[in-house]
Amino acid sequence: MSQPANLPRWAALWLMPVLNLFAALLVSGLVIALIGEDPVECLKLMINGAFGYPEGIGYTLFYTTSFIFTGLAVAAAFHAGLFNIGGEGQMYLAGLGVTLVCLQFGGLPGWLLIPLAMLAAMVFGAGWAFVPAYLQAKRGSHIVVTTIMFNFIASSLMTWLLVDKLRMEGSQTPATVEFAKSAWVPMLHELLAPLGFALPNTPLNATFFLALLALVLFYLAVWHSPQGFVTRTVGLNEKAARYAGIPVDKVIIAVMCVSGALAGLAAINELLGSTHRMNMGFTNGIGFAGIAVALMGRNHPVGILLSALLFGALTQGGLDLSFEKPVITREMIIFTQGLIILFCGALENLFQTPLSFAFKRLLKK
Amino acid sequence: MDMFFSVLDATLRVSTPLVLAALAGLFSERSGIVDLALEGKMLAAAFAAACVAYLAQSPWAGLGAGIVAGMLVALLHGVVSISYNGNQLISAVAINMMVSGVTPVLALAWFQQGGRTPTLDDGARFTALQLPFADSIAQSALLKTILGHNVLVYIAVAVIFVVSWVVYKSRFGLRLRAVGENPHAADAAGISVKAVRYIAQLISGALCGIAGAYLVLAQTGAFIQDMTAGKGYLALAALIFGKWRPWAAVSGCLLFAFTDAIQIRLQGVALPVIGSIPDAFIQAIPYVLTVVLLAGFMGRAVAPKAIGIPFVKSR
Numbered sequence: 306m307s308q309p310a311n312l313p314r315w316a317a318l319w320l321m322p323v324l325n326l327f328a329a330l331l332v333s334g335l336v337i338a339l340i341g342e343d344p345v346e347c348l349k350l351m352i353n354g355a356f357g358y359p360e361g362i363g364y365t366l367f368y369t370t371s372f373i374f375t376g377l378a379v380a381a382a383f384h385a386g387l388f389n390i391g392g393e394g395q396m397y398l399a400g401l402g403v404t405l406v407c408l409q410f411g412g413l414p415g416w417l418l419i420p421l422a423m424l425a426a427m428v429f430g431a432g433w434a435f436v437p438a439y440l441q442a443k444r445g446s447h448i449v450v451t452t453i454m455f456n457f458i459a460s461s462l463m464t465w466l467l468v469d470k471l472r473m474e475g476s477q478t479p480a481t482v483e484f485a486k487s488a489w490v491p492m493l494h495e496l497l498a499p500l501g502f503a504l505p506n507t508p509l510n511a512t513f514f515l516a517l518l519a520l521v522l523f524y525l526a527v528w529h530s531p532q533g534f535v536t537r538t539v540g541l542n543e544k545a546a547r548y549a550g551i552p553v554d555k556v557i558i559a560v561m562c563v564s565g566a567l568a569g570l571a572a573i574n575e576l577l578g579s580t581h582r583m584n585m586g587f588t589n590g591i592g593f594a595g596i597a598v599a600l601m602g603r604n605h606p607v608g609i610l611l612s613a614l615l616f617g618a619l620t621q622g623g624l625d626l627s628f629e630k631p632v633i634t635r636e637m638i639i640f641t642q643g644l645i646i647l648f649c650g651a652l653e654n655l656f657q658t659p660l661s662f663a664f665k666r667l668l669k670k
Numbered sequence: 671m672d673m674f675f676s677v678l679d680a681t682l683r684v685s686t687p688l689v690l691a692a693l694a695g696l697f698s699e700r701s702g703i704v705d706l707a708l709e710g711k712m713l714a715a716a717f718a719a720a721c722v723a724y725l726a727q728s729p730w731a732g733l734g735a736g737i738v739a740g741m742l743v744a745l746l747h748g749v750v751s752i753s754y755n756g757n758q759l760i761s762a763v764a765i766n767m768m769v770s771g772v773t774p775v776l777a778l779a780w781f782q783q784g785g786r787t788p789t790l791d792d793g794a795r796f797t798a799l800q801l802p803f804a805d806s807i808a809q810s811a812l813l814k815t816i817l818g819h820n821v822l823v824y825i826a827v828a829v830i831f832v833v834s835w836v837v838y839k840s841r842f843g844l845r846l847r848a849v850g851e852n853p854h855a856a857d858a859a860g861i862s863v864k865a866v867r868y869i870a871q872l873i874s875g876a877l878c879g880i881a882g883a884y885l886v887l888a889q890t891g892a893f894i895q896d897m898t899a900g901k902g903y904l905a906l907a908a909l910i911f912g913k914w915r916p917w918a919a920v921s922g923c924l925l926f927a928f929t930d931a932i933q934i935r936l937q938g939v940a941l942p943v944i945g946s947i948p949d950a951f952i953q954a955i956p957y958v959l960t961v962v963l964l965a966g967f968m969g970r971a972v973a974p975k976a977i978g979i980p981f982v983k984s985r
Contacts (some may be wrong), residue, residue, distance in 0.1 A: 336772060336775070336776075339776075340775065340776065340779035340780075341779065388759055388760075390759075390763065436961075437961075440961070440964070440965045444964075444965040444966050444967075445966070446961070446964035446965045446966070447964065447973075449706070449759050450906070450910065450960070450964060451961055451964060453706070453903055454903075454907070454957040454958075454960050454961050455957075455961070457900060457903065457954065457957045458954045458957050458958060458961075461950040461951070461953045461954040461957075462950065462954070464950050465948045465949075465950035465951070469948060593763075593767065596760075596763060600760065632775075632778060632779050633775065634774065634775060634778060634785065636770070636771045636772070636773075636774045636775050636785070636895070637771065637772075637775050638771070639767055639770060639771030640767070640768050640771030640772040640775065641771070642767055642771070643764045643765070643766070643767030643768030643769075643770075643771055644764070644768060646760060646763060646764035646767065647750070647760075647761065647764035647765070647768065650756075650757060650760035650761075650763075650764065651750045651751075651754075651756035651757050651758075651760040651761035651764055652750055652754055652756055652761075653756070654754050654755065654756065655754065
């Protein structure tokens with residue numbers, strides 16, 4: 306994540322991500338052309354699907370909500386120099402916490418049940434991140450490998466629970482019973498209907514505002530709090546942090562727990578905001594997409610908001626596109642996500658040398 | 671006794687792609703490049719092998735295509751990690767997502783069978799070897815378990831010997847290990863760190879290519895979306911389990927394959943004392959073992975020293 310020294314700040318912060326994004330979309334377009342479709346037409350269909358009509362916008366913002374949480378989760382860990390690939394598993398486990406609370410205390414009123422479910426989501430997500438964090442901090446095992454393993458373990462565990470323990474009686478599909486109505490997070494169109502706004506029926510719900518709040522809190526916590534300062538110090542130079550007397554182990558564990566809790570909140574949007582029950586594999590790659598969101602957004606809340614919006618639009622626009630063009634399935638979006646991670650995360654130096662060369666020449670004139 | 675041979679037979683079949691992928695990872699990681707991209711390399715190879723074997727109606731053409739595809743993906747990982755000094759973990763995550771996304775799209779566009787490729791005829795697959803005395807072999811369960819496999823299984827066995835010789839006894843192996851442990855010292859001794867790492871990546875790609883081709887040409891007979899299903903990560907787990915040593919990594923693969931083989935046979939069977947174990951628990955064994963091992967609770971797994979650090983030549 307080194308900032309190129311000889312590039313103006315605005316170019317490093319805005320121009321490079323845009324160029325990287327453009328390169329990723331270009332490669333995507335080439336593949337679309339390769340399978341015999343018109344990339345420009347597809348792009349138009351996608352933009353229209355994501356932003357062209359009220360219902361599309363609702364779905365785009367719904368997907369954005371989840372991506373904000375998993376993106377913040379990855380970014381939080383990045384600030385401490387940790388790469389948390391376990392968002393998928395942490396979100397999955399958080400779903401278990403939500404489900405257990407909703408099934409156990411279904412009789413409680415919503416104002417009590419929903420916060421309780423959120424707490425459970427954060428605790429379960431944090432708990433699933435705690436073990437890899439503890440092993441990294443105390444036993445030196447690499448967090449990337451451990452979190453990947455924990456994704457697989459989570460998937461096995463949840464398959465067993467959903468098939469053998471939590472499955473709705475008499476049903477073949479591995480899913481729980483529907484949660485009590487009091488656990489449903491109010492949809493936006495329900496909330497705004499009494500005020501006279503007629504919004505289309507979409508899963509966009511009040512969790513969206515929670516995500517926006519999380520972005521603000523994230524900014525304050527990382528850049529305007531002692532804990533944030535300590536976290537960034539550990540991320541920039543662990544040895545210096547240790548020398549300065551910072552308890553690095555504790556910071557690693559705490560940051561990973563925050564990261565897991567943030568990933569867990571994405572489960573609230575999916576389960577209490579939309580499906581109102583837990584299905585097998587409901588995380589559906591949202592945790593992995595968080596990696597792309599954080600890298601593209603440069604671990605900054607503003608960047609994460611914009612890149613989560615981009616990924617929300619890609620998801621919703623991509624679904625619309627696959628109705629119009631059955632050849633372009635939702636896997637095309639996964640491919641594009643991969644490309645964005647490659648160009649924004651691993652090849653971020655690709656345009657740096659030519660760009661700084663160009664700037665040098667411009668400044669000389 | 672039948673049970674014993676059938677488990678042994680299944681262990682050999684399941685372990686073959688794991689062994690190849692783990693040895694692929696060994697080259698990459700011993701050279702200092704983290705190889706989480708094994709999954710993507712294998713999946714790309716499986717897809718290429720399925721397409722070419724179907725079009726050419728030849729398993730050997732499929733195998734060749736698989737190797738080329740594996741090497742191309744490895745080259746991409748190499749360019750990012752070696753030439754651009756990019757983050758190797760992020761590169762691998764990106765590559766795995768890209769391959770997982772693009773293969774079903776291409777399969778659907780080219781074959782119109784819902785993200786998979788057409789099923790191969792027997793002529794386009796690797797089937798059990800046709801040996802002389804086939805009748806007498808068929809009668810003996812032991813001989814059948816040992817000799818009744820397809821050619822790729824025996825290639826994998828040969829690869830184990832070649833790899834352990836190359837890594838420990840050859841000049842290239844010495845350089846490989848030097849570059850992975852202390853690239854600056856290797857550089858000072860006149861070894862090109864970049865060249866060694868690129869060669870290691872290409873070998874890794876080729877071995878993953880055989881592994882991916884095996885999945886299609888010897889097992890399923892068609893490419894299926896995400897058919898590697900975590901085998902690349904499992905191979906990496908075996909490599910860590912084997913502490914980055916060839917024979918130990920192979921024994922890790924055999925252990926994981928063995929748990930897989932008995933898992934199928936234990937489904938719904940009640941064991942004494944513990945009762946029946948849910949499959950999910952047995953499936954999770956390799957992953958739990960890796961976590962335990964990495965945490966140093968069962969002998970410490972120490973990675974090559976320079977792993978994951980881009981090499982910037984000192985001036």
